[in-house]
Amino acid sequence: MKKSRQETTLCERDALRDMLGAETLLMGEYAAALSAGSSRPLRRQLFKLYSEHADTQFALFEQLLGRGYCKAEPAPKDAARTRAEQFAKFKKQLPR
Numbered sequence: 001m002k003k004s005r006q007e008t009t010l011c012e013r014d015a016l017r018d019m020l021g022a023e024t025l026l027m028g029e030y031a032a033a034l035s036a037g038s039s040r041p042l043r044r045q046l047f048k049l050y051s052e053h054a055d056t057q058f059a060l061f062e063q064l065l066g067r068g069y070c071k072a073e074p075a076p077k078d079a080a081r082t083r084a085e086q087f088a089k090f091k092k093q094l095p096r
Contacts, residue, residue: 017069020060027053033046034047
C-alpha cells in the first residue's frame with residue numbers, strides 16, 4: 001500500500017500563534033535556566049537570550065493584534081499603580 005503525502009498549510013493567524021507559543025515556551029525555559037545559572041557570565045548570556053526572546057514574543061503579539069487576530073482590553077488607568085503596590089508589599093515579605 002502506497003502512503004500518500006498530504007500537504008499541510010497553516011493560515012497566517014495559525015502560524016503567528018504557533019510562533020508565539022514557541023517563544024512563550026522558550027521564555028519559560030530561559031527563565032528556569034537563568035534562575036539555576038551557576039556563573040555570572042552564563043547568567044548574563046541567558047539574560048541576553050531571554051530579553052531577545054521577550055522582544056520577539058512581544059513583536060509577534062503586536063502582529064496578531066495589528067492584524068485583528070486577537071484583541072487586548074485596555075487596562076484600567078490605575079491598574080499599573082495597583083500592581084506596583086501589590087508587588088512592593090510582596091517584596092517586603094521576602095526574607096533578606
